Every structure is written in structure tokens, then in C-alpha cells.
Amino acid sequence: MTSIPHTHLIPSSAPGRGKVGMACLIFAECWFFAGFIVAYLFYIGKSSSGPLPREVIDIKPVLLNSAALIASSFTVIAALRGLARSNMGVFRFWMLLTIVLGGYFIYGTAMEWRGFIVDHHLTISTNLFGTTYYSLVGFHAFHVIVGLCLLTTILVLSLMGHIHVVRDHLRVELVSWYWHFVDAVWIVVFTTVYIVGMRP
Amino acid sequence: MLTLQTNLIRAGAFLALCFLITLSCDASASAFAAAEICAPGTAAAASSTAPPTVPTILPNIFDPHGPPARMIHDLSWLVLGICAGLFIVVEGMIFYGVIVYRRKKNDKSKDEPRQVYGSNPVEIAWTIIPLLIVFVLTLTTVRTIRSIELTKAPEGALNVVVIGHQWWWEFRYLDDSFLGGEVIVANELHVPINRPVWLRLESADVIHSWWVPALAGKMDVIPNHTNYTWFNAESEGLYLGQCAEYCGNQHAGMLLRVVASKPAEFDAWLQTQIAPAVNDASVAMGRDIFQEYACSNCHTVKGVSDGQFAPDLTHLMSRQTIASGVTPLDPTTLKAWIDNPQALKPGCNMPSLQLDPQELDAVTAYLLTLR
Amino acid sequence: MTTAPIHPTSETSMGFGSRVHSWVISVDHKKLGMMYIGAGLIFFVLGGIEATLMRLQLLKPLNDVLTPHGFNQMFTMHGTTMVFLVGMPVLLGFGNYLIPLMIGARDMAFPRLNAFGLWLFIFGGLLLYYSFIGGDGLYGMGGAPDVGWFAYSPLTSKAFSVGHATDYWILGIMVSGFGSMTTAINFMATIVCMRCPGMTFMRMPLFVWLMFTVGILVLLALPVLTGAQVMLLFDRFLGAHFFDPQQQGSVIFWQHLFWFFGHPEVYILILPAFGMICEIIPVFSRKVIFGYPLMVAATLSIAFISLGVWVHHMFSVGLPPWLNSIFAASTFLIAVPTGMKMFNWIGTMWGGNIRFTVSMLFATGFLVMFLFGGLTGIMLAVVPFDWQLSDSYFVVGHFHYVLFGGTMLAVFSAVFYWFPKATGRMLSEPMGKWTFWMFMIGLTLTFFPMHLSGMLGMPRRVYTYQPGRGFEIWNLISSSGVPFQIVGVLLLMTNIIKSLINGRVAGPDPWDAWTLEWATSSPPPSENFPKIPTCTSPRPLWDRKHPEDPDCFYE
Numbered sequence A: 001m002t003s004i005p006h007t008h009l010i011p012s013s014a015p016g017r018g019k020v021g022m023a024c025l026i027f028a029e030c031w032f033f034a035g036f037i038v039a040y041l042f043y044i045g046k047s048s049s050g051p052l053p054r055e056v057i058d059i060k061p062v063l064l065n066s067a068a069l070i071a072s073s074f075t076v077i078a079a080l081r082g083l084a085r086s087n088m089g090v091f092r093f094w095m096l097l098t099i100v101l102g103g104y105f106i107y108g109t110a111m112e113w114r115g116f117i118v119d120h121h122l123t124i125s126t127n128l129f130g131t132t133y134y135s136l137v138g139f140h141a142f143h144v145i146v147g148l149c150l151l152t153t154i155l156v157l158s159l160m161g162h163i164h165v166v167r168d169h170l171r172v173e174l175v176s177w178y179w180h181f182v183d184a185v186w187i188v189v190f191t192t193v194y195i196v197g198m199r200p
Numbered sequence B: 001m002l003t004l005q006t007n008l009i010r011a012g013a014f015l016a017l018c019f020l021i022t023l024s025c026d027a028s029a030s031a032f033a034a035a036e037i038c039a040p041g042t043a044a045a046a047s048s049t050a051p052p053t054v055p056t057i058l059p060n061i062f063d064p065h066g067p068p069a070r071m072i073h074d075l076s077w078l079v080l081g082i083c084a085g086l087f088i089v090v091e092g093m094i095f096y097g098v099i100v101y102r103r104k105k106n107d108k109s110k111d112e113p114r115q116v117y118g119s120n121p122v123e124i125a126w127t128i129i130p131l132l133i134v135f136v137l138t139l140t141t142v143r144t145i146r147s148i149e150l151t152k153a154p155e156g157a158l159n160v161v162v163i164g165h166q167w168w169w170e171f172r173y174l175d176d177s178f179l180g181g182e183v184i185v186a187n188e189l190h191v192p193i194n195r196p197v198w199l200r201l202e203s204a205d206v207i208h209s210w211w212v213p214a215l216a217g218k219m220d221v222i223p224n225h226t227n228y229t230w231f232n233a234e235s236e237g238l239y240l241g242q243c244a245e246y247c248g249n250q251h252a253g254m255l256l257r258v259v260a261s262k263p264a265e266f267d268a269w270l271q272t273q274i275a276p277a278v279n280d281a282s283v284a285m286g287r288d289i290f291q292e293y294a295c296s297n298c299h300t301v302k303g304v305s306d307g308q309f310a311p312d313l314t315h316l317m318s319r320q321t322i323a324s325g326v327t328p329l330d331p332t333t334l335k336a337w338i339d340n341p342q343a344l345k346p347g348c349n350m351p352s353l354q355l356d357p358q359e360l361d362a363v364t365a366y367l368l369t370l371r
Numbered sequence C: 001m002t003t004a005p006i007h008p009t010s011e012t013s014m015g016f017g018s019r020v021h022s023w024v025i026s027v028d029h030k031k032l033g034m035m036y037i038g039a040g041l042i043f044f045v046l047g048g049i050e051a052t053l054m055r056l057q058l059l060k061p062l063n064d065v066l067t068p069h070g071f072n073q074m075f076t077m078h079g080t081t082m083v084f085l086v087g088m089p090v091l092l093g094f095g096n097y098l099i100p101l102m103i104g105a106r107d108m109a110f111p112r113l114n115a116f117g118l119w120l121f122i123f124g125g126l127l128l129y130y131s132f133i134g135g136d137g138l139y140g141m142g143g144a145p146d147v148g149w150f151a152y153s154p155l156t157s158k159a160f161s162v163g164h165a166t167d168y169w170i171l172g173i174m175v176s177g178f179g180s181m182t183t184a185i186n187f188m189a190t191i192v193c194m195r196c197p198g199m200t201f202m203r204m205p206l207f208v209w210l211m212f213t214v215g216i217l218v219l220l221a222l223p224v225l226t227g228a229q230v231m232l233l234f235d236r237f238l239g240a241h242f243f244d245p246q247q248q249g250s251v252i253f254w255q256h257l258f259w260f261f262g263h264p265e266v267y268i269l270i271l272p273a274f275g276m277i278c279e280i281i282p283v284f285s286r287k288v289i290f291g292y293p294l295m296v297a298a299t300l301s302i303a304f305i306s307l308g309v310w311v312h313h314m315f316s317v318g319l320p321p322w323l324n325s326i327f328a329a330s331t332f333l334i335a336v337p338t339g340m341k342m343f344n345w346i347g348t349m350w351g352g353n354i355r356f357t358v359s360m361l362f363a364t365g366f367l368v369m370f371l372f373g374g375l376t377g378i379m380l381a382v383v384p385f386d387w388q389l390s391d392s393y394f395v396v397g398h399f400h401y402v403l404f405g406g407t408m409l410a411v412f413s414a415v416f417y418w419f420p421k422a423t424g425r426m427l428s429e430p431m432g433k434w435t436f437w438m439f440m441i442g443l444t445l446t447f448f449p450m451h452l453s454g455m456l457g458m459p460r461r462v463y464t465y466q467p468g469r470g471f472e473i474w475n476l477i478s479s480s481g482v483p484f485q486i487v488g489v490l491l492l493m494t495n496i497i498k499s500l501i502n503g504r505v506a507g508p509d510p511w512d513a514w515t516l517e518w519a520t521s522s523p524p525p526s527e528n529f530p531k532i533p534t535c536t537s538p539r540p541l542w543d544r545k546h547p548e549d550p551d552c553f554y555e
Helices: A017-042 A059-084 A088-120 A128-159 A165-198 B004-032 B040-046 B067-100 B120-148 B263-274 B281-292 B331-339 B357-368 C016-024 C029-057 C068-102 C111-134 C165-193 C206-238 C251-285 C292-308 C321-349 C358-381 C383-389 C393-423 C429-455 C472-480 C482-502 C540-545
Strands: B158-165 B168-173 B183-186 B188-192 B197-203 B208-210 B219-221 B227-231 B237-242 B255-261
Touching: A017 A128, A017 A165, A017 C165, A017 C206, A017 C251, A059 A088, A059 A165, A088 A128, A128 A165, A128 C206, B067 B120, B067 B227, B067 C321, B067 C358, B067 C383, B120 C321, B120 C358, B120 C383, B158 B188, B158 B208, B158 B219, B183 B188, B183 B263, B188 B263, B197 B208, B197 B219, B219 B227, B255 B263, B281 B357, B331 B357, C029 C068, C029 C111, C029 C472, C029 C482, C068 C111, C068 C165, C068 C206, C068 C251, C068 C393, C111 C165, C165 C206, C206 C251, C206 C292, C251 C292, C251 C321, C251 C358, C251 C393, C292 C321, C321 C358, C321 C383, C358 C383, C358 C393, C358 C429, C383 C429, C393 C429, C393 C482, C429 C472, C429 C482, C472 C482
Parallel strands: B158 B197, B188 B255
Antiparallel strands: B158 B168, B168 B183, B197 B227, B208 B219, B237 B255
16 A cells, blocks of 8 residues: 555545535525425415515516626626736725625615515515515525625625635635525526516 | 354244235234124114114225225235235345355355356346336326226215314215205215215315225315315225324324215115204203303304304214214213313313203203204 | 544543543544434434333223323324434434545544534434423423424414424424534535545445435435425414415425425435445455445435435325326336345345344344335335325334334444444444344334234324224234333443443454455544555455455456
8 A cells, every 4th residue: 555645635536625515505505495486486376365476566676686686796706806816906896896786686675675565565474475475585685695794704804814815715716606606596586586476 | 143043933934924914904804893892773772863783894995895995905906916926035035145145154264255246137137127017016006096086076976075173074965956954964974875975075274184994095185275085885884984194182083984874774864964953842951051151152053053163963963973983972971071071082172161060961961852 | 624633632541521521522523423323322212212102002992191192292203303313313423434434534524514513413402302391382382292293284383283392393303404414515525525545436335325325315305394394484483374274375385395305305314224234234245245336326316216206195185196196106116226226235145155243134134124114115106005005004114114124223233333443342242133133023013013003994193093993903012012122222222331341342344344444443543544545446455355356356
């Protein structure tokens, strides 16, 4: 038996354990969301009383919102590129923009909810639409908030000078994976709630 | 190390078990068929129009008395046969391997046996053969599903709505021919023999399941989801069954009885059920107490009260049991039941009204007149 | 990579307090694995006590050992405990202990996450059991949950489940479920990234393959359960209507979600047992596993098909005939890869030189019992037959043959096999043989008659039954098997304690085995291997022991 140096432990072809771990987390999260998406689809048109989706949903602000969230997926890629080139200024700028776009999305969701609750008296206990809408969109918004916390942490750390390209590039990249996942889930949620769910 | 004898004993024991599963069901059923708690004669004496004594048919899936149960029964013997065959073959291979290839007592050598890494023909064989068996099973299963799971009522069927409650059964007879009056009974379903019965299953609260094994397989009784099932009793008898989906505290006390009788007897029974409640002046005190106290909030006695939460008592005494079959119906049990339902059926939804002895006697006397 | 800190002092020289402390703060996969198994066995005893009480109540008709409410709590807690607090942690514990050793790694990929998962499981379990004290809630009703481990709505709604018992069920399972998910993530990352040089996927021990598959199943099944439980919480606390029939919510939707989780869960509980058997039978038959690639293929296809069979738990729900037919077909289909495994195990024994140690006895017992449970499973897949058998005692008999006769016998086999590795001491063989026969007799007595009472029309989850229906004798026999099992458990516990104190010293490789965990000392040092091993074939130690005829020639 030949002696193998400790550092050669990981077979060269295998991805890092961080990547596998994050991929697994995202895989599990997909199944969690699947439950709520199936619930939403299953209960479309089954509410025994109003208000119904077509009566309350205003698609225009949601489109703007969605554009912001999708754009933030590209800004986070730009930020990572900056980090890879050790250009911390570029990195911070795009990170900040990502956070602002994500924050705008949360603001938009909050305003939509406010309209539903105050103007249309639609809460989670009103009918099946309320039940499925608030839980699906709410869990997505919750994930956006978690992502924002992670991004903000990175930005603050980088402003304090604690982010180093070699050591931390993978970590930031993993957070960006999570952010892309949140973005991808929104595309599915948007299709479910604002396209499929609007059919009469 | 195990001796050969131990292995042989174990092999024998398990083969015996295998035969047990195919044989003992029929055997044990006939052994117990004679015994049944509630002698139907007790209630027959209390009610002149109750069906005469009929045989009790135990909830044995291998003793079918109608088409769905019989179709299942025939299919199940095929499946049991296939599985018993597989069991004997594979278990035989295990025991043959264990006995022949065990390390002998005097074997002290260090040599390892020949290493066999696999064999494509053998592995393909034991993939293909199970696939063929599975194919046969699927075809027979699908065919039987299609002949049992009907989407509309069979020709000339008797229509009954079954409503599951925590923890009793309500039966509403729907047919137009009963225009003389509404027929709502509890816990004991009366049907004519040799006529399909089409059941609409609904639940008032949680999920229950309709199961009278000698007549048909089970079908769940689900709130906000109407199911249908059917059976056709081919012989007279009292068919036993019970709720088969866990429904809370008294799940075990939600027993089911189906009385199948000749069409003429069934029609006679139906006439008694359509008739208005007996109004006997000698038990007026009991009736007044029944109306004044909480009884009338839950129980219907036609012309007296119209509660919806508990069994209709208009023709209470035409039944053989109370408390959903938990106990036979006679004056003693009825009185004990009214006095303290929680003693007979702990956790049930009927409260004790704390009646004083005179009141208790009066109410019991009143209910005993409701033939 | 992160390695477990190597304590400068040896354990024996420490005081009791600091020894406990070293276990509590440990991130070593071996200690965590043993704590998983230990905690699982404690819950096993609790679940066994609950089962014993139920069998006492059902000893004779109209018995009154337990109240109806008490009995319903017992079967709910028994089922929940055995699935979530015994089966999963014990099997994940074995995975935790063995995966790094078998693939030649120093620890799991995320040691701290690993410890986090263990403590989530333990506190989740404690939360569930706290319901016995705290479940009364505001209404002075409740106690432990009494809604069944499947928690069918609407029995779980506020209207039918007053107090907080059901909330403890939801939260306890959810918390321990998060623990299982972190462990699954850890398994995946460890198996993908931490294999020693030369350990390709197709050289991994089959146990590792099986745990890899279990990891996938945990990651896709448990989140669905968690989602369903969140919906139930919303229903109970926020007035949502997911499962509320009054507002057109569907109670069958809960069943779909629960069984979409529930059926893969069954495979989460049986696949690790398959893995153990795949390791143990070859070693004691002195032969290489028959058809390694087919075993891997069968495992993956079982996992895949298990995603599409859940409706077989719902055949009596009244779904349309075509749907029932499809799920019957998929359920039959899953028997094929399971059968391949069975045949490959027999093929491994064939032509071998079988040594009947206690471990091998239990493995043989597994084959015998699991075959029976598998065949009754095929019967249950025949939809019309299932209309008679589902929710009857037949089903109880069936899944106890699979989970006790299958999973638990494999676990006992694994305990006898790997105990020397984990502790450096051998378990007593004569006492082990007694344990084995006690369990075989107890299992057969208790669970075989259940098939018969079920076919005679006895539903499950009944706190009592009426005399005269033919159930008496079979229930009596069922209950009479309990003492044998109790003796079996006591013997096993005595055996473990005795061996820990003065068992025979095992040495690094007492079974003359072939996988990497036997290449290090017993118990292994906290860094597992002084030098990271290399792997040349699925049986690296065989290659070292038989350089004239190594496995790698046959790859």
C-alpha cells in the first residue's frame, strides 16, 4: 500500500462537498415547494366563497416585481465575476444592486398583500384561494428574505474586508446558487399563481 | 454452529406456517361460525315485525355471500396460490442453501470457496420470470377491478345513503317507491336478498370505512367526497361488519349489521319503518321528559323531536342492538345506556343527563314503546 | 477538510462528567453514530412498552387494561416512535458510523452539521414524548396524540383534536425530520466527495450504495411531509382550509401528501437493512456478493419506482378504476427488483461455506421473514384483495414482517456484526443464539396470527373486539408472543452490557471480512485511519489477503 498524502483524499473528478451539500439542500427545497404548488393547482377554482384570484390580482406590479427578482439573478452573477477578478468595488456594487432588487421584490409582495388584506379582506382563513396563495407566496417570500440575509451578510463582511477571493469565492458562489434557486422557484410560482390560476 | 436437525425443524415449521395461511382461514371460520353474541331472538321477541331468527354470518373474507365478495374471494385464491408457490420455492432455496452450504463441523481448512461474481443468464432469468408473474397478476387485478368498481348503480338496485357519524351509522332509503314516508334508520341496514344494493357513502364528520366482509370489500366514507359501493346478498342472514378506518375514540365501537331477508319480509319491515311513531298515552311522562331534556336536541322521533346529530329513534325497538351494535337492545341495557352511556361506550358523544330514577324509568318506558 | 479534534487524553482516564461532556460536544461521526443507535434503542424500548400494553388490552375481547383513548394514544405513539424515533435514527446511525469507515474517510463531510442533526432528532423525540405531560393544552383534554401515525385529516383538525397533542406530533416529527434531512445531505456529500483514492462508485460497498439511495429518498420524501405538516399547522393555528371539508378542502389531499412521503419512507426503513444484509451474508458465506452491478441497479430502480406507488395505501378511498390499476401495476413492478435482491443473496450463499455466527443467523432470519412480508405485500397490491385486507389486521401482520422481521432482524444482525468494530469487544455467541430464537418464536407467534384475524374481518386500530367473531384465539396467540420478544430484548441488553465490561477482545478483523472498516483498529482511532487507505476493488481487504487472486481481476 502506497502512502497517499492527505490532501489527495478527494478524487479529482468529484465536486467539492459544499457544492454537493448545497445541491442536496436545493433538491430537498424543491420537494417542499412541490407540495405547496400542487396544493395551489389542486385547489384552483374550488373556493366556496370569494374573493377569487381574478377579482383581486393586479398583474402589472407583479410583472415589475418579477423583473426585479429575475434581474437580481444576473446581478449576482456579475458580482461573482467581480469577486473572481478580485475587483472588490465591482463585487460590492453588484451585490448591493442584487440586494436592492431583492428588497424591491419583498416590498412589492408586501404591497400586494396589503392590498389583499386591507382592500379585499382576503386572509389565509377566508377561502381556499387565500389559504393556498398566502402559504405558497409566503414561503417563497420567506426564502427570498433568507437569501437577502445571506447576501447582506456577505456584503457587510466584504465592506469590513473579511471576504477573500481564494478562500471565499466558493462560499459566495454557493449563496448565489441558493439565490438562483429562489429565482427559479418564483418563475414556477408566477406561472402557477398568475397565469394558470387566473383562468376562469 | 447449527445442527442439521435444527435446520430441518425450522424448515418444517415454516412450511407448515405456509400451509396454515392457505388452510386455516376456512377452517377457523367454520369453527367459529356457530358462536355469536347477540342472539337475534332477543330483539325479535320485543318487536312483532322484526325478522325471524336468521343465521349470523361472520365477517370472514373467505365466506362470501354475494358477487363483489365472491369475485374478490376467487381472485384471492389465485393470488394466495401464486404467493404460496413462490414462498415454497424461494424459502426452499434458502433452506437448501443453508443446509447444504453450511460449514461442516469438522471443517478446519482455511480455504475459501470458489468466488462467483455473478452470472448473466441466471440474473436475467430471475428478472424475467418475476416480470411474467407480475404481468399475469396485473391483468387479473385490472379485470376484477373493472367488474367490481362500478360507476353507476346496477339495474334495479335498492338505493341507500350511508352516512358515517362518530361513532354510528345512519341509513337513508331513497327509492321513490317509499313515497309513503321517509325511512331513516341507524346501525342496522335491512335489505332484500338477491337484489343489488347501491350505497352512496357520505360522512358527517371524519373518515369512516364501510366494511361487511362477507358481502363486499371496504369503501371509505369520506367528508366532502361521495363514494359509491354495492353488494348483493344472496342468502338470508345477519351480516356482521364494522368501521374499518380509524375515526377516533370509539372506532372499535362502530359496528355494522346488515340484515338480508326475503323480499316480502323486507317490504313488511319497510312498512313498519314508514309508519309514524307509536304514541302511547301511558308513557306520556317519559315522552315529556324526552322532549324537555337534551334528548330531543340530537334524536329524532317523528312527530316528537327532530334532532339530527344522533340516531333516529322513531322505531328504536325494531332494532336488535343499541350503541352501534355494542350491546343487545333490551330493557335492562337500554336503561343502563340512558343512565350512563359513557360506561357502556367510553368516549361516545352521548352525555349522561343525570336523570333521577323516576325520570330514568319513565324515559326507558317511553322508548320501549317505540316499535 | 475538517477532522474531529483528537482528544489528548484517552477516554478511560477521564471522570464521568467530562466523559459525558466529550460525547455531548463530539462531532466525531463514530460517537454520533453510536448516540443515534443508543437513543434509537431507548425509544425502541419505549415503543415496545406501548406495544406490550396494546397486546395486553387485546389479549381477550372487551378487555379493559386501557381506555379507548389510552389505546389510541398507544398505537399512535407506537407507530410514530418506531418509524421516526427508532427505524430512522438507528439506520442513519449505522450509516453515520459506517459510511466514512467503509469509504476510507476520516469523518463525514460536515461533522458539525452531523452533530446538529443528532441533537435535532433527540430533541424532536423528547418534544413528542413531552406530549404525555404537556399535551393537555388549554382545554384540559388531550395527552399524547391519538390520531394515528398517519394523522388522517379531518381527525387532526381543531374540531376533532382538541388540545395540543396533535401539535406535539407535528412539531416533534418536523424537528426530528429536519435532523434526518441534514444527515441525508451529509451522507450524499460524504459519499460523493470523501471516497478514498481508488474508491470509484462501482467499488463502494453495497451498504454505502444503499445509504446513498436512502439519502436521495430522505431528501425528496421528508420535505413533502414537512410541507404537509406546515399546512396542517396553518389549518390548526391560522384557520387555513387545506384539509377542511367544510370549506371544500380535501381530506384525501392529506392522504396523497402523506403517502407520497410514506411510501418512500418504507424504503428508507428497509434499504439500509438490505445494505447490512449485503455486507453480512457474503462475509459469513465466504463468497463475494453475487451480481454486484445488478444489486446496484435493483437498488436504484426500487428507489425510483417507490415514488410512484403511494396510492396503494389508498385503494379503498374510492379513486377511479384506471388510477387504482396503474398503481397496482407499479406496486407489482417494485417486487421485481426486490426479488432480484432476494435471489442474489441466495446466490451468494449458494456454493459458499456458511458460518452460522449469530450475525449470520439473524441475516438468514431476515431472508426468511422478509420473504414472507414481501409476498403478503404482493397480495395487498391486488386491488380487490386489498379492498378486503387494507386497514385490517392483515396489514399489521404484513408490515411487522417487513419492518420487524426485515429491518429489525437486519439491525440485530448488524449489531452483532459491527459491535466488535465499535467497541473492540465480542458479543456472547451462545446468548446471541438464545436472543435469535426468542425473536424468531416471538415474531412468528405475534405477527403471523394477525394475518388470520385480519382475513376474518378484524380491523386495525380497534381498542377492543367483540367476542364470537373468531378473533379470540388469534389475538391470544399474538399476545402470547410478546414475552418471547421481551426476553429477546432483555437478553440483547444483558449481552451488550456484559460484553462492554468483560467481553472477549475482538481485534481489528474478527470476521475475516473484506471492507475497509476492518482495516483499522477496533475501536477505530478518532481519525479512523492512521493513513488514508486505498481501494483496488469492491473488496479491498480480500485483495490484500489474496494477492494471488484479487477481485480487481474480475471488475
